[in-house]
Amino acid sequence: xGDTTVNASTSNVSxxxxxxxxxxxxxxxxxxxxxxxxxxxxxIFFAVTLAIPASSVWWQGWYSxxxxxxxxANYLFVSLLYYFFLWGMAWTYxxxxxxxxxxxxxxxxxxxxxxVKGGEGS
Amino acid sequence: MNTIAIGLVIVLILFTIALSIFSRRFTRTTxxxxxxxxxVGSFSNASAISGDYLSAASFLGVAGAVYAxxxxxxxxAAGFAGGFMVVVLFLAxxxxxxxxxxxxxxxFGRFGSNRIRLITVLAxxxxxxxxxxxxxxGAGTTWAVLVGRGIFGMDPYTSGxxxxxxxxxxxxxxxxxxxxxxxxxxxxxxxxxxxxxxxxFAFGNGFNYPQALAEASKAPIVNTKAMTAKELTTADxxxxxxxxxxxxxxxxxxxxxxVEAKVALNDPKAKIPVALGSKNKLHELRVQLFxxxxxxxxxxxQFSMVLALVLGTAGLPHILNRYYTNPxxxxxxxxxxWVLIFIGTFYIFAPIAGLAGIGFxxxxxxxxxxxxxxxxxxxxxxxxxxxxxLGAILGGQWLMGVVAAGAFAAMFSTIGGLLIAxxxxxxxxxxxxxxNPNASEAKRVMVGKVSVLGFSLLAMVIGLAIPKFGLDQAxxxxxxxxxxxxxxxxxxxxxxxxxxxxxxKGTTERGAxxxxxxxxxxxxxxxxxxxxxxxxxxxxxxILGFFGALTFPVLFTFPLGLLTIYVVSKIDGQLPKNxxxxxxxxxxxxxxxxxxxxxxxxxxxxxxxxK
Numbered sequence: 001x002g003d004t005t006v007n008a009s010t011s012n013v014s015x016x017x018x019x020x021x022x023x024x025x026x027x028x029x030x031x032x033x034x035x036x037x038x039x040x041x042x043x044i045f046f047a048v049t050l051a052i053p054a055s056s057v058w059w060q061g062w063y064s065x066x067x068x069x070x071x072x073a074n075y076l077f078v079s080l081l082y083y084f085f086l087w088g089m090a091w092t093y094x095x096x097x098x099x100x101x102x103x104x105x106x107x108x109x110x111x112x113x114x115x116v117k118g119g120e121g122s
Numbered sequence: 123m124n125t126i127a128i129g130l131v132i133v134l135i136l137f138t139i140a141l142s143i144f145s146r147r148f149t150r151t152t153x154x155x156x157x158x159x160x161x162v163g164s165f166s167n168a169s170a171i172s173g174d175y176l177s178a179a180s181f182l183g184v185a186g187a188v189y190a191x192x193x194x195x196x197x198x199a200a201g202f203a204g205g206f207m208v209v210v211l212f213l214a215x216x217x218x219x220x221x222x223x224x225x226x227x228x229x230f231g232r233f234g235s236n237r238i239r240l241i242t243v244l245a246x247x248x249x250x251x252x253x254x255x256x257x258x259x260g261a262g263t264t265w266a267v268l269v270g271r272g273i274f275g276m277d278p279y280t281s282g283x284x285x286x287x288x289x290x291x292x293x294x295x296x297x298x299x300x301x302x303x304x305x306x307x308x309x310x311x312x313x314x315x316x317x318x319x320x321x322x323f324a325f326g327n328g329f330n331y332p333q334a335l336a337e338a339s340k341a342p343i344v345n346t347k348a349m350t351a352k353e354l355t356t357a358d359x360x361x362x363x364x365x366x367x368x369x370x371x372x373x374x375x376x377x378x379x380x381v382e383a384k385v386a387l388n389d390p391k392a393k394i395p396v397a398l399g400s401k402n403k404l405h406e407l408r409v410q411l412f413x414x415x416x417x418x419x420x421x422x423x424q425f426s427m428v429l430a431l432v433l434g435t436a437g438l439p440h441i442l443n444r445y446y447t448n449p450x451x452x453x454x455x456x457x458x459x460w461v462l463i464f465i466g467t468f469y470i471f472a473p474i475a476g477l478a479g480i481g482f483x484x485x486x487x488x489x490x491x492x493x494x495x496x497x498x499x500x501x502x503x504x505x506x507x508x509x510x511x512l513g514a515i516l517g518g519q520w521l522m523g524v525v526a527a528g529a530f531a532a533m534f535s536t537i538g539g540l541l542i543a544x545x546x547x548x549x550x551x552x553x554x555x556x557x558n559p560n561a562s563e564a565k566r567v568m569v570g571k572v573s574v575l576g577f578s579l580l581a582m583v584i585g586l587a588i589p590k591f592g593l594d595q596a597x598x599x600x601x602x603x604x605x606x607x608x609x610x611x612x613x614x615x616x617x618x619x620x621x622x623x624x625x626x627k628g629t630t631e632r633g634a635x636x637x638x639x640x641x642x643x644x645x646x647x648x649x650x651x652x653x654x655x656x657x658x659x660x661x662x663x664x665i666l667g668f669f670g671a672l673t674f675p676v677l678f679t680f681p682l683g684l685l686t687i688y689v690v691s692k693i694d695g696q697l698p699k700n701x702x703x704x705x706x707x708x709x710x711x712x713x714x715x716x717x718x719x720x721x722x723x724x725x726x727x728x729x730x731x732x733k
């Protein structure tokens with residue numbers, strides 16, 4: 001990060017790494033998109049994870065009826081299927097986050113350049 | 123004497139030391155010592171994170187908890203794995219983008235005060251000590267089972283604690299983060315392989331998962347316990363029945379006659395193993411079957427335990443430090459995905475080993491076989507010993523050796539990470555920032571090494587103190603329980619600060635500091651109340667009794683920390699003057715775009731010699 005420049009002389013703070021610039025507008029764009037993605041996945045993750053103990057407390061068919069040998073649905077999900085859920089979530093989230101990064105990177109450059117030029121002109 | 127098994131453990135230890143000495147030549151700067159030069163690739167980092175994460179609690183404790191408690195024990199495995207989703211979704215890439223050394227650096231960089239850096243250092247040290255304690259206890263108990271005798275006049279437990287401390291202090295101080303990373307990668311794959319091998323041997327010996335589960339669930343779970351004659355004959359004031367009455371219903375006439383003979387001797391120090399009935403804490407009218415929830419947790423604890431495990435991972439300083447060793451934010455996410463694959467497969471195997479232990483150990487004892495661990499009614503008295511015992515039954519001394527070495531690998535890898543985290547808290551966050559900011563690189567690295575030695579000694583003292591205070595008698599599955607305490611402390615102290623610091627721009631320094639303080643000390647207070655209640659110091663009535671009965675405080679302390687940050691920040695309203703710049707460091711991508719453009723985001727080598 002030897003060629004990092006922080007410019008706070010204009011009304012809009014910007015950080016420059018080589019040819020690439022971050023402005024608060026471009027970062028807010030990235031932040032909002034990232035927050036939407038993370039919290040959507042987070043809501044699904046916590047809903048499923050907390051649904052397991054909830055079902056263990058209130059749904060007798062879930063915790064007491066064997067469905068495969070000695071496996072109840074509860075035991076099968078906690079000991080095996082939950083991991084497939086985690087792997088699927090982590091994989092799709094990482095891919096979507098990477099795509100989001102790529103998409104936002106070009107947009108961030110455009111916004112940052114426009115903002116910096118606008119700041120210089122005012 | 124388990125000669126082959128001990129030999130395998132010695133091989134592991136020698137290899138560990140050799141790796142540290144090998145990596146020594148590549149550790150010159152503080153970035154090398156604490157962060158392995160930020161050059162650890164996703165696969166290597168995922169292996170090292172997994173090694174860091176899988177401790178004695180995972181290797182010995184999960185199988186033991188399943189063996190003793192069935193489904194409620196399986197939750198340890200699922201919860202430990204689920205915790206990484208919180209890390210990947212909310213923390214991983216933001217922490218790496220911020221680009222610091224430690225969690226305390228993040229707190230300082232985000233909120234800009236020495237006060238928050240110092241309280242974060244305190245929280246890191248306390249959380250690390252809470253996590254270190256069960257590793258030390260695991261070292262002592264594993265040594266006792268494996269070697270069975272002490273050295274230099276010490277008892278077996280003390281010998282295990284002292285030897286493991288000495289090895290760890292040496293290899294972490296010599297190898298730094300690079301040596302520790304290499305060792306963690308090796309140790310993780312050893313312990314994964316050991317667990318895999320036990321499961322393969324179980325299936326090879328006719329184990330059938332659904333059928334074994336059906337078999338284990340035919341009759342109610344039986345609890346095993348070692349109690350004194352006085353404890354066995356003291357009646358419960360509520361029911362008027364003694365534990366001996368319960369044992370009579372469970373044990374065979376021959377087994378019970380042997381217990382009665384020992385009780386008649388009335389030796390006040392002798393512990394008599396007994397088998398007792400179990401109670402369903404969740405559905406009180408149902409008998410407690412293996413495949414059903416309720417052996418350990420009531421309705422409240424079912425939720426609290428899940429939250430403790432899921433949120434706690436994101437509050438472990440030695441795990442969070444690992445995210446700074448990634449070369450980029452995207453690499454941090456990839457690392458976490460691989461971690462989930464590695465530890466997920468491990469945690470699928472561990473409950474299989476615990477369940478397999480029930481049938482194989484019972485059949486082996488019924489067939490006239492003998493095992494080193496204490497048994498009663500065809501079961502182990504201490505469930506944490508199921509892994510080495512199962513290894514010995516299924517594969518003789520060789521498999522027992524692989525398992526024992528796996529147990530030590532689990533302890534070494536976690537203790538290594540904790541020592542680095544503690545050393546960076548003292549050496550980097552305190553010494554370099556406040557005591558001697560102008561210190562040379564060599565001196566900074568030296569202070570890191572001295573910190574490792576100091577923290578090792580402290581951990582050893584705590585490890586030796588655990589049996590002295592009777593904690594091992596107060597909690598039946600102490601290793602898993604103590605690790606969950608560490609999770610609770612980390613989840614309450616750090617996670618609210620990290621989540622709000624990353625995702626809510628309105629968080630102020632006062633709010634974050636107050637949140638850490640409240641989360642940290644409320645969690646520690648409730649944990650100690652629980653300990654005092656188990657030891658009989660605190661009663662079960664009143665407000666103290668209520669909080670003392672909470673097995674996991676997170677359901678209270680995490681929201682309390684979060685609420686504190688929100689309320690104090692709203693009242694305070696004083697954001698750092700450079701809050702926009704800070705925000706851009708956390709969420710900005712200019713650095714990553716620049717690195718991507720010039721190919722600087724590629725992983726280099728950990729073994730480039732420092733110029």
